[in-house]
Amino acid sequence: MTSLLPQYIEVLKTAVLEKSGFSTITPCDCKAISNLIYNQTKFSISETTLKRIYGFAYSKFKPSLFTINVMAKYCGYQGWDDFCHQQEQTPQTSATNNASWERLKINASKITNFTLQVLRNKAGIPYNLTIKRQHVNHHFDEFLAGDYTATLLAAPAGHGKTIALCHWLEERINLNAQGNSDDVILFFSTSALMSAFLSGRDLNQWLLALLGYSADENITALFDDQQKKGGDFFLVIDDLDEHNYKPEQFKLLLSQLTDIFSLYQSYPWFKLIVTMRSDTWINNRHDVDNGSNKWFKGFIGNANWATNVPLFSVQEIKELSHTINPGAKSGLSADIATDLNHPLYFQFYYKEHKDNFSLSDIDHVCIYELISTFILNKVYLGHYSAEKILLLKGLIERMDFVNQNYDVTKTSVNALIKQYPQAYNELTGVGFIRELNNSTDLQYQTNIEFSNHNFLEYAISKTLLQANNFVFDTHLIKAINTQFEESKHKLPVLKWCLLYAIRTDQQLGFDVLSQTKLSLKEKSDLIIFLGDMLDKQWASANRSESLTQYFKKDCSPALFNYFFGIEFINLNYKKTLHSLLKFGLSNRKRILVYTMLASSAVMRLDMNDLELYLAKLKAIPAEEYNRFAINPLKCLDTLYAFFKYGEFKKEVFAEITHFYFNPPKEGNYFEDNASNDMIYLLGAYTSLIAQAPLKTLRYINILEKNYKKINLQKIDSYTYFLGVVMGNCYFRLGQIQKTEELYAAFNTVYKRNNDSFTNYMKNMFYALRLKTNLLLKKYAHIIEDTTSHMQVAGENRLSKLFMLAIIINNKDIEEVYPQFHKQCLYEHGKLLRETNVTTILALKSTPAYNT
Template sequence: MTNFSKYSESLKNCVLITAGLSNIAPADCKTLEAYILDKTKQRVSETTLKRIYGFAYSKFNPSIFTLNTLSRYCDYEGWDDFCKKQEAESARQSNTTVDWDLLKTNAGKITSFTLQAIKNKTGIPYPQTIRRQFIDDHFAAFLQGSYTATVIAAPAGYGKTVALCHWVDEKIQQNSKDIVLFFSSSALMNVFLSGRDLNDWMLSLLGYSTEEDIVALLDVRQRKEGRFFLIVDGVDEHMFKNDQFQLVINQLFDIFSFYQSHEWFKLVLTMRSSTWMNYNHMIEMEQSPWFEGFFSQHNQLSNVPLFSVQEIRELCLKINPAIKSFIAVNVVENFNHPLYFQFYYKQHKKNFSLNDVDHVSVYELISNFVLNKVYMGQHSADKIYLIQAIIEQMDFESGVFEASKLDLINIIKQYNHAYLELLSIGFIREQNISRDFEYKTSIEFSNNHFFEFSISRYLLLKNDNLFNIELINAINRYFTGERKLSILKWSIIYAIKSGQQESFQLLSQTRLTTNEKSDLIIFLGDLLEKEFSALKDTETLVQYFKQDCSDELFDYLFGLEFINHDYAKTLHTLLKFELSDKKKILVYTALATISVLGLEMNKLDEYLKILRGFATVSYYEFSVDPLKCINAIFQYFKYGIIDKEFFKDITRFYFRPPLQLERSVSNDLIFLLAAHTLRLCNEPLKTLRFITVLERYYRPVTDTACVYNFFLKRIKTEEYLALGQIKKAMLLYFELDEAYSQAAEAFTPFMIASFNCIKIIVSFNNRQFSIADDTLEEWANLIINEMDYKLSRVYMFAFLLRNQHAVKHSSERVYKHINYMFLKMMSESGLRADIFLKQNSFIS
């Protein structure tokens, strides 16, 4: 048995080769047991094999019976015969000239084995994965500097291992003098089970005895500028027992310390962010040749970026080359996390495409992950209890969203298996941020999605799983911003799944900014659409859609400020309810307005036909006829005709206004639409007169933060400029600018586009005789790149083109580009350029 430590690795490798296994997983031990029994007629149990290969802990070496059986399986007479032949082979190799090429060959075998094992386990088939630019940048900086070691640190699922595999693959294909020895930390299990030193084990893997000195072998003449890369993947504490992991770290740092004076030696480690944060104090970064990588100021926990939009596109095409179109950037960015992308791929292998992705998809992926990794399998109840215990230790009111490990130590000891599993799947992480005289190790959720999901479930559990005003008040009290929005979304998902959708009218009590409300509305539209598609499974939802949408929910989901293409899906979902004619007219009016902003004249024509199909009496409920507004815009855009019927109605309205006008979201939309439509006639006084009547009989235009007031002030500003009343215009513009400066994050995309339009117009009026080329170029870029609405872009291009002669030193080059973009958009929309170049105004 004295030779076990010396030849154990050789025997284990020989068994795998005989069994035809390139690598071994715990499930393979059962198969291996059957193979050995069939060939030798002697049984080595699955449990024993798991101990030998490091999948189970063992205090003792295998018995002589086990070693003899394994040796016979490999066609040796027994363990003694195996050891003698290994000694003879070692003696033969010792007489062989040891050189750099032999070292490279031996390392190559191990690296190829590791690569193949990792490639076989990737969530997306390895040939369909992509190279990552960050890894090339990382190694370029690492190798250009005088560094010996580097770390690639990121939370679980960031794709650091796959990215590293691509780099190693490419390195091998270059056929340079460099040597790459690449293995995963799971291989280190065997080292500690055998009681060996990591450095000795590494040398024996390469074919050297412990007595030989690798430094003597790697002389300059043989190396010829070659470098030796020792790469260890997944050096994470959850993989080992505490004392084992400390030994791993110590020995790796010993190797680093030993070789750091040799510039040919490079150590590369990958680990989770929590491991790096807990152990990087062992290295004095400023005094040692460690390259930390590109940790950003925004993310000190990871030097691995998430997918860029370009990388997502490249990966999609690699998986399915038939993809021809891509969804909006704001939706794609939900899939910038490699782990979520992997989940999505597993669910859509047969016909992969992101075209069906919406604002609900990422929540479905997280739910699927939690179901499979937390709610199912061993220790599931323990894991759920632990998650609740961690949240109990947080202080929402003070904004403390982490728990002290000391406060949870008894629970962790009691449910240690569940705790280690939550760590290993990356659901939670530990962070040691101790300082002088203070020990502090905190436990937190690994990412915001896991945290927000868990918080939502916790709040619901404490509220008897009811989606009611008490739940809304709790969310309002403790959370703000993106976190609050996400917790609300998780709660809404639960409400629909549990048949509590009747409570959605309570959403009006959620205290969200306008932009957050817009986000929630689009999410709710996607969610209801998906649930509606599966009505056969949800009887309560069938009944929900067989009634009129409540006034509270309808008003919550409605508003000019929300208008964009995603919002159109929410409006179509509303149409699945048994709506009253008034609500249907409002929905189709909003859909028509979206078509106007997108210059989609065919769609606009379709919605006009639908609106004309309603009985005339249905329009008597409106103070201003929305059909006439939409028709007036269509007639002008398509044919350049001013619809006099509409303007007669508006004239009658402001000379004989209703004595009382009910404040409502629907009236806000209709009056704003009418005010914008009035501008077609290019008579600012008419528009201002109409707004004055609204201020007197409907509601005063005061607080700019109010969406209705924002749009009316925006219109008034431009009309005052057209009349030459600069002082009045500037006072209003300053109010708009202040509102935007104080709460830009609350502005919806349509509000931002509208504000940018007036910003350029005001700036032009103030600087028309001294506009520099770069200013015009800046405006052109703003219009092209940051205005998502075609009508806003066309309007601003037309404004600049109409006024180019007012600029004394106008740039011909910039105006040529503006003219080109303007004519291109007109051609694509099938509209006449001369209509838009007339001196008039319209929706912007």
């Protein structure tokens, strides 16, 4: 009986395709071929078996002799032995006559084209819709330009290594076809290497056999001769990862591959390319690299991470989206892009929205839903799901959250791994966890870690919930506050817990969110997430009855006030506020929501939005506004008239004057909450357009006596924005010392923790810095500070408009930096035209409004 020689199996697979009338094969063709084989031979080879043979499904074993015999009979032979005998009778040429470059190219191209076809069909997104990765192309350019023998594409699972490699190989093949190169490219995936082990042959001999040659033939002489003509031999192996093999198999394979590298590294025509996960390289680099300067790695950032295939850039996300659906809008915010930049998550999103693909529907909850889908399919479903959950729980319980140590030493969980070995292999196989060997000659150090922060945060949240009997309550919030006080994982873990809570009808517990200890930036992020989550649940066709009743009720005071804060103002916050309107809100709360929405419109100078929200406010009975110490409708109506028509309405200023001479003595007007913060800040900002800074300061003094003290040593959001108003007043009054002292206090807080500031707060900080330096006549950094302010201001066009007005009305700036002054004048005029606000503002020698 003839053994299952790999080169003959490849020939037989091609013969079956030709017999069936296929030039290439896709997974769905396997069913048709299965029927054709049965109709002719009356023997059955299942569709699944054919998928394994043609590489569409993973197989650890070689095809059975029965299967090979039936395939041979289908092709007109008596069986496998007869097929092999016929192949042996085919005239074979000698090494000197037959070892031709063209023959080598043809034999290699058959295998390469087949491998490309299989991998293209396996792509999560249809291959014709995928894009080339420029960073990967640059990586290969550097590799070929240098004196290197081998390179690798290394990254965690799901970074798009295989697709990027396929695109690059297609370009090389096209260069051959166009006559611009004369390379031999032999490309196969790691599943094909199983044949080498099963045949019992040396890897080098196996590769030669695949190409139709024996070990006795002088291939190196042929390559040496051809290299003088400019041709190279590329050996390309995809998915060379240790989790695909038993440990002893992988070590043997790696040893033989290293032997091939060592054998050919002195030949400039030999080029080895492999793709592997970062952890495979880290765990085996001592065997592969061994200090050789012939390996080109090109790792990005920290070389210890062993990654040279980056996540998607914003431009790549837009390009890919346009390729998938050219007619879809490509608008994408930076924070959403950061969530979707992982190729694996983008692939999940495509699968769920391929019928009407668009990025416009993506929100801040989307990435969590995509990860949940992955975990459902890879962890909760299939074999050993219970064991996987217990193993993950055991890993999490051995982490030190307080000291932010999220790696687990393998020795500490070795018993756990032995208890659930199949679960461990499955989780490493799908890339959920990974094993990193960083041992030295002095110490054994192998750690187990989650492959990315998303998987880690999900697993942590599930462990915390389980420890709290899966209840979302004060105890859970306290545990998160305590164990993740300064951790970047705190907010994502909280989000996972929120998703679990709303899906298990625990939304009544959301009031405890006010107990979470978050920075203002983190809180802003959480509020936007919470709004998106409520929106999705409201629109869900599977909304529970308890959730329906939840929305019908008025929003609780604790949760309602949690949503409020001027510091959160941006376009995403606008969407979140609209989600509050889905509740059965009281008229007071509806006034507050529309007031915040209108205030946001003022900051953006969006007159259309402002008109819309004013109409909503005016539709609410007038007596409802008597419950406010400062009438928000009058404030907003005054601001609208001022910006739209240059009209100055005095009624609201009379009300503010009455307030600081006769503040209310009874009622809940001075109850400390976010809603009142907003109302009093609105009054302060409105008073600025009266251009009477002393009156505005008097208003602030009354607030300090009756509402809240301003503490510049510990600036909260209310203090921060009221301080901004004070700074504007000092600036207008020319009080240099007070302006400088105020800025110094702000600067101390900003330097200490600027990462916790929202963009709107940063915008205010840069505006105050500019004014302080203008008063002090410190012009050295005025251009850089103005640029920083404009960048941070973003959609806040009101702030841009008034800062530009201050600069263009400063004669010193005009003299010192004439070109800069000219540019500011142009930008100011452009903003006036875009916003369609009254030009009277441009005529003010000292702008009256600071935002």
